[in-house]
Amino acid sequence: MEESRSFFRAKTLSFLAMVVVFLLVNALSATYVGFDFIDAAAEVPAGVAWMAAEFLPTVESLSKLDSILPALASTVLVSVASSCIAAVFAFALAVLGSRTVGVGKVAAFLARAVASVFRNIPVVAWALILLFSFKQSEFTGFLALFLTTFGYLTRCFLETIDEMSTGPIEALQAAGATYFQIFAQAVLPMTIASAISWVLYMVETNVRDATLVGILTGTGIGFVFDIYYKSFRYDVAGLAILAVVVVVIACEMTSNFVRRRII
Template identity: 50%
Template structure:
């Protein structure tokens, strides 16, 4: 019996592996992508990077302007994340099986979360760009909507994982809905929620660079401007500041998560 099950699993794995190979080959044929040619260009690509992306004294003179735009991007990401977290908490309470008020609100909350989460932030940027134009509001809203869906989903899972005994105990004593949420659900779920918020701040700072290219705001706009002008020295400095900022924020958030979890 065990041998038959093992053979069946091996056949299934072999079948899946063959499908992946066939799909990869078909994709390469359709897109005319050649793996060997791509690998052969790697040395030339690194040579171009080391010869063009050099930070010069002239580029360093633009550092104050770069840091100003970088701060704008970071604060926009933090604001979009924290404000989205407030709305996400409300939607999560409505959508969670533990705290839902009724089935209709639960379905609506889950639908809003699914819709905003499954549309990429770049797509939201393009959609909102048509209505609001190239400005910081568009960038903020794109990050806000994408974050809303992700955090709502994460908060729902955090609430559902909470210990049901305390909820049942408060319900048995005749506690109101708000007392149950504030005394039993939120205290248990809060550390995990904060961890998700910190994770989204990191993610949004990375995404905000790309969003800025599309919406003409923040460090992304500055990167796009100098890249189009072929000023690779300043592009190198902008890239370096983004990398340093992302690493620094990731280290800070990792430290905070270790403390609260």
Template identity: 45%
Template sequence: MNEKVMRNQRKWQTIIFATIIIVLTYLSSDITNFNIIHGIATLPNAFTWIVSNLFITQETLERLPKILEKLAETILMSIVATTTATVFSLFLGLMGSKTTGTSNLLGAFARFIASVARNIPVVAWALILLLSFGQNSVTGYLALFVGSLGFLTRAFIESIDEASQSAVEALRATGATYFQIVYKAVIPQCLPQMISWILFMIETNIRSATLVGILTGTGIGYSFDLYYKTLNYHAVALVTLSIVISVIMLELISNHIRKVIL
């Protein structure tokens, strides 16, 4: 009897949830004047335009070395921003974790920094920093750094909190110092998961760096924006393909590393 009641409850909950989603979708479409049927009807024309314009020619391939140079700049900027943010995030993670935190005030400060940096999108950070630093690589780097800092700090806090307490308590019982506990008990347990988060952040930053580059005038984003504004769609296709291939390759490498360490 109870099982039947629970099934009915889940059924009604599903119906109510689906109804809410449908109503919200309709209201959103109505408020924004978006016609779903018209959008679906234009898809064939959109695909036709893509096939007709976004293809690579022999002349476009001559631009490949320059495009690859900009792509390498974007990838390196993403890696540097992630690795430097990792160092600061580790300290903030140790401060914000309940396992390794030494002060409630410092813990609240670390979580506040993570919340602010993480909840503001990277593109928004780029626009904010653009006013102070202008269009250059420093602005792009700082935008990616702040976004990485917020995400990694939050991820590290959760990873440290999930670590086993037995090793920590054992070292405390032997009179080990704070840094010995962190180095011998906390980091070894959390390291594989932390590396996984760092790799994920590098992948994310490479995608974000393309958008940031459009705003800051750097990297592969700048090349994409330049070719798009000059209506050179063949070069746009080559830039897009280069980005897609590089992201897929880095994802495959990251997945392989995760399989090895996890």
């Protein structure tokens, strides 16, 4: 009994110590950058009121839907294309670099290194880097989304393949199956549901990221938003934001429905 009390006492003290450290770090950070939480909190109601008044779409702004909807469709298509194409390359690299069915330690190291590099560079940074080579175009936005998605999915697929049961693989190896037969009969059937789930998640994420990328690359709904925002047509900019929100929610609902069907 005494040991149990000591254990929970130590856990409680550790938790309190982490909370104190967290608060101290936040206080020091706020002091360093000159951030005043009380003043910021006091400005929130005024900021919310301004956004509600300025960004609320009007009847007049609905006339701009003919320019918003095509740009929104372009953004969604780029997001889907970059996610699906990146998934194919990421899955191939993950299989080759897997510790379970990979082709060696060197391939495993390279696959994880590539995934870390591509995944840890933000999509905005990729867009800025690629702008110097490919200028403002749909292809620049596609590449930025593709590279980030490729790194993220490679990491996810590596973990999925490494965590699967090795029983079917060992049985096929014992029966003399080739590498491609093992992939087709064991690896693919056991990982396809999880892989599709990750791809659907990335489609949702890329629709949101593509809006920001579009501002930089001058394409899609992000470019339309930027034009109206800089023209002080906040009502139309708010309509563009609302359209993006509706599409993201629709993508999430579709993704959840598909996940329930396949998992």
